[in-house]
Amino acid sequence: MAVHRRAGVLTTHRRQVLLGLGAGAVAVGALGSAYAALGGSGLRPALSGGPTSPRDAGGFADRDASYGHALGEAADLGAAGQADSPEAAARAAAGATPTRPTPLARDPVAHLLRRASFGPTGSDHQQVESLGLSGWLDRQLAPGSIDDPVAEAVLDQLPTARMSAAQIRAELEPNSWDAMFELGQATLARQFWSRRQLFEVMVDFWSNHLHVTCPFGGAWATRTGYDRDVIRAHALGRFRDLLHASARHPAMLRYLNNDRSHRRSVNENYGRELLELHTVGVAGGYTERDVRDSAYLMTGRTVDAADEFVYDPERHWIDPVRVLGFRHPNPTRPGGLAASDEYLDYLAHHPATATRIARKLAVRFVTDHPPPGLVDRLAAAYLDHDTAVVPVLRTLFSSLEFWISVGRKTRRPLENLAATVRTLGITPGPDTPAGLAGLYWLSHRLGQAPLAWGPPDGYPDVAAAWGGAHGTLGIWNSHHALANGWSDGLSYPAPESLVGPPPATAGDYLDTLSRRLLFQPVQERHRTALLELVDAGPDTPTGEAGLDRAARHLVPVLLDSAYHALR
């Protein structure tokens, strides 16, 4: 974290200097990052002077850090430190006062489900209550122990979802995008209906960290396997293994052009993103020379005509390389794969990688601008456990920062959509693939189709990168459409069925519906406003208030509220 903050100070300083010098100076000052652009066009020498580091070029450690910093959030959440268990941490946090108020009730069960799943459901809520916070987390951290019949049954209806690249090539027209679209549908299905929710959250996390955009023509047959054999295989394993798997996968090698990199015409795209995005980050302090050697070392990892990973020694560049603290004589072409594997190991275990992944996890699970103390503890857990992610998550869920941070995250469009599907109890129906296709396009219109972010840095994970009138209205209107079952294919509960046996008064009806959908009652003034929406007072008899009919208006507006917008 010290590195981090030092970079921040330097940034500010540089900006001020450059502003004083005018446009020309800014252009020169930005060369460090401008350079990153040229990834696709081969290597270029440093433009002047010695090797420069992007860390010193002016900028934040990454995009989400930049957004988080831009909002000037206080990093103090009101409580900090580790406890021995999630329960102890939750208790300790409950005794402290958050530095920022939130409309969300400080209910540990709902809080855990808002963060560790794609949104609470009634049955999940009951399950956490019966298993306890630790018991539920233990189960979720061992997803193989959880039967997943609903999600599995949907996958059975998406023919390519379980296919290998060879099978997809055999079954589909060349360059068909069908398999990639089905992967999008499958991703939605699992976020909506898998019982391995924390696993799915981590799949989403790593999919964005080691991002290969989908659809992407170069991965038409291999993107499905990338999801299964790289991301899912290691989502709760060791980052070291995840990184190695990604570095041997045709989808990644194509996406970042390493398949075309050759000792005679080195493409530095992958070598750079390996440093900037996948491991140490800009704060790692690598230079343009490091980027070049990183790209040299990765030459030879390519893709054959059958869309399989292959190491081609003839493509490999030899001679000693040096990246940050890593040295290798790299003397032979056949030895290039082993040499680059050593390099990947080095990167996975680098302290800057630990900090970068720790910070991203804290952004995902805690707050958009996480406290450095928490990040440091997560990074230490990562390094102490040979890059294994489960100990990091256990540390996170036993931190006071996690439990005090209720309501500090805003649901991104897809998170809002998934939480809406889950809380309404929308389930697979008469034509589930068609229903999922409809929701895929809905998520696309909302700006967050699954896996579809274009650049290699993954979807932003902070609220400041989202929002706006279009997004807000789009999400509000999606609540209306989903609550009223406007699309075909899935099974949509009728809005009037959500409360069960109707309570006697309109006030009780609203309270029941709030608990059913939002897992808490709403504040009194909000209750009044919602009753006015249906032209009722708190004591109006339910039948007289016509709530069976009015539920179709009331349900979406409840979901439009901040109680559902935040997590």
Next chain:
Amino acid sequence: MMDGSHHPRPEAALRRAAGRVTAGLADQRDAWRHGFTRRRVLAGLGGLGVASLGSQLVTTRVAFGAAQDGADPGTTLVVVFLRGGVDGLSVIVPRGNGDLAVARPRIAVPDRALLPGDDRFGLHPALAPLHPLWTAGRMAAVHAVGSPDLSRSHFQAQDCLERGAATSSVTSGWLDRVLAALGPGTTFRAVANGTALPRSLLGREEKLVLTELQRFDLAGGDQLRDRTVAALTALYTGLDHPVAGHAQVTLRALAAARELADQDYQPVADYPDGGFAGQLRELARLIKARVGLRVAAIDLGGWDMHTWIGPVDDGGMRRHLDQFAAALAAFSTDLGPALEDVTLVTMSEFGRRVAENGNAGADHGHGGVMLLLGGGLRGGRVHGGWPGLAPDVLDHGDLAGANDYRDVLVELLQRRLGIGDPAPIFPDHRPTRLGVFR
């Protein structure tokens, strides 16, 4: 346009509404940026009751606080993204070019068919509806436009253009950064016509994405709209969180969009059918209503002509340019004198291969064309360097990129939108002046 009374009454009312002082998201965000407490910000927002929300158009006092009805809403930038990679060599055609004739035996537009352009180029005859604008100096072109992205990939090239940078460190869209440079404005200051936010507008600044004003509305119909808006307003009033700001702006935009949508409006021109013309009609309406529209982004797809660009009178190019030209001509007519306050620019991810392929089409290439329409142009000519089409100067078989698209846009921003320093908008680019604008 110095006095609101010259406008029809509804527009004058809107302008008065726009001039009304209020506080809003821009203030709020600005306050966060400077580390003020939210509490103070919300104290400002607290004054917005349900009733007053209905008529607010302005997100901050900064833009209109002093100006009142005589406010100059400023020049409007309209960016038309031609998706698919438009074949510039069919649109603005080098005359007497033997290389082109050899490379394109079936699809080259013959000299005799061209509309007069300048001493080097002619215009595709389908642009005839726009030719009077060309002749009058209200239209110009830049040819051999390139970007730092050399991938020939639709996605990557569009992404590079729309972010305004090739470096992955720039993730907001270039138009979002233009909005940041312009400073606060009205609810309508940035509009994208379409169902999704174009990449170019992605970022932190508020903007509206509309298909039609009539359609920027809450789902569920008229029955309970007012009550729904009232409930949502209550649910988001006094809330100490950024989502409250987004909700307030959305509600404000709903009200403003409905206010405009409710007014009887007849365009001055006959627009052709089709979504593109419809989008331009909506933009013309907003521009003429002078509600502070500064940046608009619309799309026209279908330019990925791997097959059947076709001969000059019969093919995909003819059909698409007919549609394009008819819609833009109607837009210009509809705007009338207001065209002087507009600059429309087209962008496309790349040009196409010089040599035609086996299907009377052309594959992905590099250097392309940008068209410009509106006031302030040195019009009636093709600007910028022209590398030619001789085989030895081609870039892997493609027209080389002689003019950086950012040079066109930087000049546009400086000359037409009054943005002095383009460095924050195109952070890794050092501009060269092309002289497209007066």
